[in-house]
Structures are given as C-alpha cells and as structure tokens.
Amino acid sequence: MDKRIITLLIIMLTFSLTVEAQKQSKTSKVTFEVDGVCVMCKERIEKAAALTKGVKFATWNIDTKELYCIYNNKKTSLNKIKQAMANAGHDTKEIKASDEAYNSIDDCCKYRTLKKH
Amino acid sequence: MKIILKIIFIFIPLIIQSQTTIKGMAMIKNSEGKTEGLPGATIYWLDTEVGTTTNDQGWFTINYKPEYKKLIFSYIGYKTDTITINEPREVHHFMQEEGKLEEVLIKSKKQKTAVSYLQSANIVNINEGELLKAACCNLSESFETNPSIDVNFSDALTGTKQIKLLGLTSPYILISQENIPSVRGASQAYGLTFTPGTWIESIQITKGSGSVVNGYESIAGQINTELKKPLNDDKFFLNAYGSLDGRLELNTHFSQKVSNKWNTSLFVHGNLRDAEIDKNDDNFLDIPLAKQINIMNRWQYTDTKNGFVSFVNFRYLKDDKQTGEVDFDPNMHRLTTLKYGSEINTERFDVSTKLGYVFPETPYQSVGFQIAYSGHDQDSYFGLNQYNINHKSLYSNAIFNSILGSTLHKFKTGLSFTHDAYDEFVNTANFGRIENSVGGFFEYSYDNLEDFSLIAGLRLDFHNLLGTFLTPRLHIRYAPWEKGVLRASIGRGKRSANIFAENQQLFGSSRVISILNTNGKVYGLQPEIAWNYGFSFLQGFNLFDKKADFTIDFYSTVFQDQVIVDVDESPQQVLFYNLEGNSHANNLQAQLNYELAKNLDLRLAYKYYDVKTDYKKGTLRKPLQSKHRFFANIGYETTPNFKGGHWRFDYTFNWLGEQRLPFTGTNPTQYQLADYVSSYSLMNAQIAKVFSKNFEVYIGGENFTNFKQENPILSSEDPFGANFDSTIVYAPILGSMYYAGLRFTVN
Numbered sequence: 001m002d003k004r005i006i007t008l009l010i011i012m013l014t015f016s017l018t019v020e021a022q023k024q025s026k027t028s029k030v031t032f033e034v035d036g037v038c039v040m041c042k043e044r045i046e047k048a049a050a051l052t053k054g055v056k057f058a059t060w061n062i063d064t065k066e067l068y069c070i071y072n073n074k075k076t077s078l079n080k081i082k083q084a085m086a087n088a089g090h091d092t093k094e095i096k097a098s099d100e101a102y103n104s105i106d107d108c109c110k111y112r113t114l115k116k117h
Numbered sequence: 118m119k120i121i122l123k124i125i126f127i128f129i130p131l132i133i134q135s136q137t138t139i140k141g142m143a144m145i146k147n148s149e150g151k152t153e154g155l156p157g158a159t160i161y162w163l164d165t166e167v168g169t170t171t172n173d174q175g176w177f178t179i180n181y182k183p184e185y186k187k188l189i190f191s192y193i194g195y196k197t198d199t200i201t202i203n204e205p206r207e208v209h210h211f212m213q214e215e216g217k218l219e220e221v222l223i224k225s226k227k228q229k230t231a232v233s234y235l236q237s238a239n240i241v242n243i244n245e246g247e248l249l250k251a252a253c254c255n256l257s258e259s260f261e262t263n264p265s266i267d268v269n270f271s272d273a274l275t276g277t278k279q280i281k282l283l284g285l286t287s288p289y290i291l292i293s294q295e296n297i298p299s300v301r302g303a304s305q306a307y308g309l310t311f312t313p314g315t316w317i318e319s320i321q322i323t324k325g326s327g328s329v330v331n332g333y334e335s336i337a338g339q340i341n342t343e344l345k346k347p348l349n350d351d352k353f354f355l356n357a358y359g360s361l362d363g364r365l366e367l368n369t370h371f372s373q374k375v376s377n378k379w380n381t382s383l384f385v386h387g388n389l390r391d392a393e394i395d396k397n398d399d400n401f402l403d404i405p406l407a408k409q410i411n412i413m414n415r416w417q418y419t420d421t422k423n424g425f426v427s428f429v430n431f432r433y434l435k436d437d438k439q440t441g442e443v444d445f446d447p448n449m450h451r452l453t454t455l456k457y458g459s460e461i462n463t464e465r466f467d468v469s470t471k472l473g474y475v476f477p478e479t480p481y482q483s484v485g486f487q488i489a490y491s492g493h494d495q496d497s498y499f500g501l502n503q504y505n506i507n508h509k510s511l512y513s514n515a516i517f518n519s520i521l522g523s524t525l526h527k528f529k530t531g532l533s534f535t536h537d538a539y540d541e542f543v544n545t546a547n548f549g550r551i552e553n554s555v556g557g558f559f560e561y562s563y564d565n566l567e568d569f570s571l572i573a574g575l576r577l578d579f580h581n582l583l584g585t586f587l588t589p590r591l592h593i594r595y596a597p598w599e600k601g602v603l604r605a606s607i608g609r610g611k612r613s614a615n616i617f618a619e620n621q622q623l624f625g626s627s628r629v630i631s632i633l634n635t636n637g638k639v640y641g642l643q644p645e646i647a648w649n650y651g652f653s654f655l656q657g658f659n660l661f662d663k664k665a666d667f668t669i670d671f672y673s674t675v676f677q678d679q680v681i682v683d684v685d686e687s688p689q690q691v692l693f694y695n696l697e698g699n700s701h702a703n704n705l706q707a708q709l710n711y712e713l714a715k716n717l718d719l720r721l722a723y724k725y726y727d728v729k730t731d732y733k734k735g736t737l738r739k740p741l742q743s744k745h746r747f748f749a750n751i752g753y754e755t756t757p758n759f760k761g762g763h764w765r766f767d768y769t770f771n772w773l774g775e776q777r778l779p780f781t782g783t784n785p786t787q788y789q790l791a792d793y794v795s796s797y798s799l800m801n802a803q804i805a806k807v808f809s810k811n812f813e814v815y816i817g818g819e820n821f822t823n824f825k826q827e828n829p830i831l832s833s834e835d836p837f838g839a840n841f842d843s844t845i846v847y848a849p850i851l852g853s854m855y856y857a858g859l860r861f862t863v864n
Binding site: 004008009012029038039040047050051054055056057058059062070072106107108113 | 140142144152153154174206207209478479480481520522523524525530532557565566577579585
C-alpha cells in the first residue's frame with residue numbers, strides 16, 4: 001500500500017510543478033482602466049474578459065474602475081482584450097465601444113451619461 | 118501595480134470585507150418601459166438618523182454598518198419600500214408609483230430557500246430565515262419545511278428523528294459541518310441532535326452523489342451545515358424555548374473581536390426534558406427524559422490583505438437520555454427484569470481547524486487544509502441489551518485550487534487521510550476495529566459562463582478494510598432557455614456499514630440479532646457499493662406577475678452491494694446480510710414555489726418513492742416508507758414598520774401515503790399488525806412577533822390535529838417477553854405539542 005501512496009504523491013507533485021513551470025514564461029499580468037458603473041457592469045466586463053481566448057483570470061473593481069487581468073501573451077494581447085471590452089460595450093482609454101455595443105448594455109450601466117461619483 | 122483581491126475560497130465561506138458606504142440607485146420604469154434613475158428620492162436606514170437623497174441620475178451613497186439591515190426608499194407619489202441588506206452590496210431598486218399593483222422588484226431580496234440556476238450540482242440552499250420556521254431545536258428538526266428531506270420517527274424508545282433523502286436513511290447521506298464529515302460512525306443515530314439549530318447559518322442539500330473532494334462515502338447526497346462565523350456574528354444572542362411536553366432549551370452566543378485579525382465566538386447550549394409523559398397509557402415514556410450540555414468555542418483569523426483565513430473550533434458535548442417504563446429507576450432496575458428501562462449516555466469532544474490561503478498575485482490559485490479530531494463515547498443499555506461504542510476519528514484533507522488556461526476551466530486536487538478507531542461492544546461481543554484510508558482526488562470544472570457547466574471528479578482511495586477503489590462523479594448543467602435549467606448527475610459511493618450504531622433502535626426489541634455473512638472484513642460483511650444517477654429540470658417563470666419556479670427531479674440509487682437489515686424474516690429476529698439480487702431506491706419529486714402575493718409564499722411538493730430490496734423472503738418494499746408523499750408550506754410576513762417590527766406566519770402540511778409494516782404474522786394474534794397502515798396527514802404552524810431587529814417571540818404547534826399511533830410498542834405489558842418490539846413506528850407517538858420561545862440579539 002505504501003508504495004502506491006508514494007507513487008500517487010509523486011504523480012500529483014509532478015503535475016503541479018509542470019503546470020507551475022509552464023505558466024511563468026508566457027504569463028503577463030496587467031491592470032488598466034475600463035469604464036463602467038455597477039455590479040451588472042462588473043459581471044459583463046469579467047465575463048467578456050474570461051471568454052477571450054488566452055485570458056486566464058480577470059477581476060474588475062467597481063470603485064477604481066480597474067481591470068486586473070492575467071493572460072497568456074502567446075495567445076492574446078492587451079489590445080485584443082481591450083477590443084473585447086469595447087465589443088461588450090465598455091470603453092478603455094485606447095479603444096472605445098461602438099454606439100451599437102454601448103446601446104446594448106442596460107440603462108443603469110450607461111457610464112457615459114452618468115456622472116462619476 | 119494595484120492588485121485587487123478576489124477571494125475564491127475552496128471550502129471556506131464568503132468573508133465579507135467591511136465597507137463604510139454602500140452605493141445604489143433608485144430607478145423607475147418610464148412611460149416607454151425604459152429604466153431611468155429617480156432623482157431626489159430619500160434613502161435612509163431604518164431606526165437611524167443615517168440618510169441621504171439620490172442625485173440627479175438617481176444614484177446615492179450611504180454610510181453602512183453591519184448592524185444596519187433595513188434600507189428604506191421613499192419618494193412622494195411612490196410606494197415606500199424596505200429592503201433587507203444582509204451584506205454590503207450595490208443596491209438597484211425599482212420604485213413603484215403609488216396605486217400601481219405591480220410587484221415591486223427588489224433585487225437584493227434573498228430567497229429563504231433557493232435552488233441555484235448556476236451551479237452544476239443540484240443544490241438547495243436553506244438560509245437562516247428558513248431555519249427560523251422550525252423553532253426547535255437542532256439539526257434533525259431543521260428540515261420540516263423542506264420537502265427534499267423527509268423527517269421520520271425512528272422508534273418508540275429514543276424518540277430520535279431520522280431523516281431520509283431520496284428514500285435512503287442518513288447513513289447513505291454524507292453529513293458534514295463546514296465540509297468536514299461530522300455525522301458518521303458512532304454518531305450516526307443521534308449525531309443530528311448534537312448541533313443546536315441556533316448555531317447554524319445555512320444548510321446546503323446536494324441531491325445525487327456529492328463532490329469527490331469530501332470523500333467516497335456519499336451515496337444519496339450531501340447535507341452540509343455552515344455554522345455562524347465569529348467575524349460577522351452578533352455580539353450576544355439568547356434563545357429560550359419551552360414546550361408543553363416539558364422540553365426546555367437555552368442557547369446563548371457571545372462574539373468578540375479580539376484583534377484586527379482574530380474574532381471569537383462562544384456558543385453554549387443546554388436542554389432539559391424532565392417531565393414524565395405517558396399519554397397513551399402503555400406504561401412507557403412517550404418521549405425520553407433528556408439533558409444535554411453542548412459548548413463550542415470558535416476562533417476565526419482573517420487577513421484578506423495577505424490572503425489568509427483560518428478557523429479553529431473546540432466543542433464539548435454531554436448528552437444523557439433515559440427512557441423505558443415510567444417508574445423505571447436506573448439505580449434500582451438497571452439491567453434487571455424488574456422494570457424495562459434504557460439509558461443512552463454520550464460524551465463527545467471535537468477539535469477542528471481549517472486554513473485557507475489565496476495567492477495574492479494569482480487569486481485563482483488557493484490552497485486549503487482541514488484537520489479534525491473527534492472522540493465519541495456512548496454507553497447505553499436497552500432492557501438487558503448493552504451497547505457501548507467508543508469512536509476516535511481523525512480526518513484531514515489538503516486541497517489545491519487552480520485553473521487550466523483560464524477561469525473557465527478550474528480544478529481542485531488534493532489528498533485526504535482518515536483514521537477511525539472503534540471500540541464496540543454488543544453485550545459481551547467485541548466488534549472493535551481500526552479503519553484507515555488515504556486517497557487522492559482530482560476534480561475538474563468547466564463553465565462557459567452562459568448555458569453549460571460541468572464538474573467531473575475522480576478519486577482513488579486505499580483503505581485497509583475496503584481495499585483500493587476508484588470513485589467517479591459527474592454533474593452537468595445545461596440551460597436551454599431563459600430560467601430553464603437541466604441537470605444530470607451520476608456517481609459511485611462506497612462505505613462500510615456500522616450496523617449496530619446505525620440500527621441501534623433494534624436493541625429496543627426482543628429480536629435476536631444474527632449476521633449471516635462471515636467472509637467480509639467489517640462484522641463479516643462486505644462494504645456497501647451503490648451508483649446514483651439523476652436528472653433534474655428547473656423552470657422559473659412569472660404567473661400573474663408573481664415569481665414562481667417549478668422543479669422536477671428524478672433520482673435512482675442502484676446497489677451493487679448492500680448490507681440488508683432484514684426485519685421481515687421473523688418478528689423475533691433481525692438479520693444482517695449482504696445483498697443477493699437487486700436493491701434500488703427511485704425517487705421522483707415535483708415541486709412548485711410560488712409567491713401568491715407580496716410576502717406570501719407557497720411551496721407545494723409531491724414525492725414518489727419506489728424503494729425495493731430482494732430479501733431472503735423475496736422482493737419487498739422497504740418497511741415504514743410511504744410510496745407517495747405530499748407537502749405544502751405557506752409562509753406570510755407583514756411589511757416591517759419603522760423599527761423593523763413585523764409578524765411572521767408559517768403553516769406546513771404533510772401527507773404520508775400507505776406504509777408497509779414489517780412482518781408480524783407468526784406472532785400470537787394480539788401482537789399481529791396489519792401488512793399496511795393507511796395514509797395520514799400532519800400539520801404544524803408557527804406565529805412569530807418580531808418587535809424589533811433585537812427581539813422577537815414565537816409560539817407554535819406541532820401535529821395540532823393530534824394524530825398518533827395507537828400502540829407504538831408491541832407487547833408493552835411484557836417487555837422481557839418474546840414479542841416486545843418498540844421499533845415499528847409509522848406515526849407520531851406524542852400527539853399535539855405546543856411551544857413558545859424568544860430570541861434576543863445585541864448587534
């Protein structure tokens with residue numbers, strides 16, 4: 001029994017280490033501003049980011065309007081992520097959402113007409 | 118670079134970061150049906166001076182403290198609304214013009230019992246609001262307003278209520294406390310009565326095989342209890358309860374902030390039942406004399422900045438029960454044939470700790486570690502049958518959480534170790550044993566964030582008595598259209614049956630116990646193995662502008678191996694043997710939740726059970742199990758006044774179809790029972806008067822139509838004779854019961 005336990009341990013450890021090693025070189029971490037207002041915006045922004053190929057993780061802060069994003073730089077780029085934000089209806093400094101995309105978001109999320117507070 | 122922490126705990130519940138303000142928006146629907154902000158509306162906290170008005174877009178910011186719970190929205194020409202805020206969050210509230218009859222949409226209103234539209238597994242969450250409906254008193258009694266769990270009557274001696282899920286008794290359910298298995302082994306029979314209801318924050322019921330993270334034992338499902346957390350618990354809480362059948366319960370909680378990162382709570386529970394009640398004049402107590410003292414101390418460490426959270430718990434319990442003949446005196450009659458009596462004395466100590474760490478740079482990665490030790494000691498006798506069990510248990514689980522490429526693909530992996538040492542004596546026969554197991558698990562979950570998600574898990578365990586085995590589990594969710602969710606699950610479970618601890622009510626009879634197999638490693642019996650699969654469909658909809666949802670569930674448990682408890686071979690015997698042939702439990706449940714009017718909720722459920730086993734005698738329906746059951750619950754709350762005061766009304770109806778009784782055909786005629794007992798119904802109701810958020814009182818009645826089983830004990834006049842049996846109980850023994858209680862809170 002003991003041998004099997006040790007084998008299992010080694011397999012799991014190797015697996016974790018391999019995953020860890022692969023991550024380091026290709027991973028970029030970035031924080032940038034995305035326009036939005038509320039919890040509904042947060043959901044929409046995070047979902048749009050998460051569904052972008054190559055994005056590993058994304059979280060948006062309502063207070064600072066900043067998106068913290070971890071992505072694989074071999075599979076995607078910062079520009080592509082910002083484009084995904086625009087497609088979902090949310091502006092970044094570099095890429096603005098089209099009127100069509102902007103109009104598709106809920107009324108309470110219309111950050112362009114609402115005063116920041 | 119500023120890093121935003123998003124804490125994803127593997128097993129540790131949500132920690133609420135304290136915030137000083139909350140934001141929100143008062144909104145209206147304009148004449149074109151479009152949403153716009155309502156400027157100039159007044160927003161304030163109930164019972165405080167803290168208030169604000171919305172700006173010209175309808176936005177507001179208001180100071181927040183955890184003790185503020187009710188947020189009032191008011192504006193001339195619009196209905197004034199009160200919104201319950203349980204945690205700081207953004208509030209978007211639609212205001213209704215006065216005179217309009219449309220339902221007010223309250224986004225932050227939480228349902229008391231909710232099935233999730235988003236989780237892959239079929240999980241019902243019961244929160245504190247629902248738990249208040251069951252005024253008394255412990256975990257075993259917390260399911261009376263929930264149709265997924267059936268509460269049964271176990272036997273005429275110990276009065277302990279047994280629960281069933283999908284037609285299977287609690288040994289087939291993984292019962293955990295904060296995801297650490299809690300009711301198992303020696304505590305199987307009475308363990309649910311060892312968690313006072315007021316300690317509970319919420320309960321999650323998973324139908325179908327549970328997660329591989331929590332082990333291989335769950336077959337019908339999992340019931341997880343989350344206890345109140347020191348960080349956000351009230352400073353002081355007092356609950357007193359008294360019933361006309363002589364039951365007194367007292368709960369006090371104290372919570373204290375020790376430092377910035379440490380919080381602690383002390384929970385003290387005591388209960389006493391010292392009234393000798395024999396309403397059916399069979400010379401046996403209808404319900405045992407009991408006393409319990411139960412103390413828990415919790416410590417919580419929270420360091421959100423560095424990603425650490427930890428819990429440490431200590432618990433001590435002493436529970437004494439005495440039952441049997443009314444004038445039984447343990448000092449004089451113990452273990453003699455002068456009087457029939459029973460004592461069940463339990464002492465238990467628990468210590469457990471959990472540690473969770475979230476990597477600050479990569480918040481999708483976390484590690485968790487749980488370790489728990491319990492020592493459980495039960496000394497008991499039932500007439501001349503002696504049963505003593507001592508169970509020492511060590512459980513530990515280490516979990517690593519991360520993603521595969523993106524947060525759409527997550528996984529959990531880890532190792533667990535359990536050690537169980539049993540000292541078990543049935544009269545003079547020693548059944549002591551040691552069980553050890555080590556296992557590794559991997560659970561992958563996928564979510565496309567729209568209409569599809571799945572959880573696939575596999576674990577491999579090495580067990581000294583059960584051998585080496587794989588446990589696969591799969592849960593799938595698909596949402597074909599809006600508010601419609603289809604779920605499917607399949608999984609395997611394996612366990613060693615603790616035949617005496619789980620069936621100790623059988624000691625309260627003159628049945629001779631025989632174990633027919635000898636080649637297995639636990640009591641000579643092979644372990645139990647079952648596959649469970651199921652489908653579920655949930656549809657939310659609006660009916661006459663009111664929220665409703667309809668669920669239909671089908672689950673089937675098919676046993677490959679089972680330890681059969683056979684009470685049908687002869688009324689003087691109970692046989693334990695391994696299944697030869699087929700055994701299954703099929704369950705269909707249809708449930709409708711509907712908000713009949715504002716604050717008036719209706720819940721209806723129909724349940725069908727097909728539980729059949731191949732006994733020595735042939736295929737039989739499981740005894741004491743209804744094929745059809747019907748459930749209804751109506752709850753009503755009045756709108757809170759400026760202090761938060763309101764009334765709460767709750768009514769529950771249960772109908773139980775015909776039940777098969779164990780075979781008694783060879784008994785003398787006066788001790789023969791019918792093959793089946795006909796259907797009957799039970800009703801419970803409760804009224805609570807909430808004076809303010811700090812004080813409330815409640816009264817209630819259980820079984821107020823006074824339905825009871827005529828002769829719950831066979832041959833009660835000759836308890837040492839061959840026909841004595843206190844285990845055939847299909848209805849309440851005690852008739853109607855009334856109670857009153859109070860709850861007092863200092864925030």
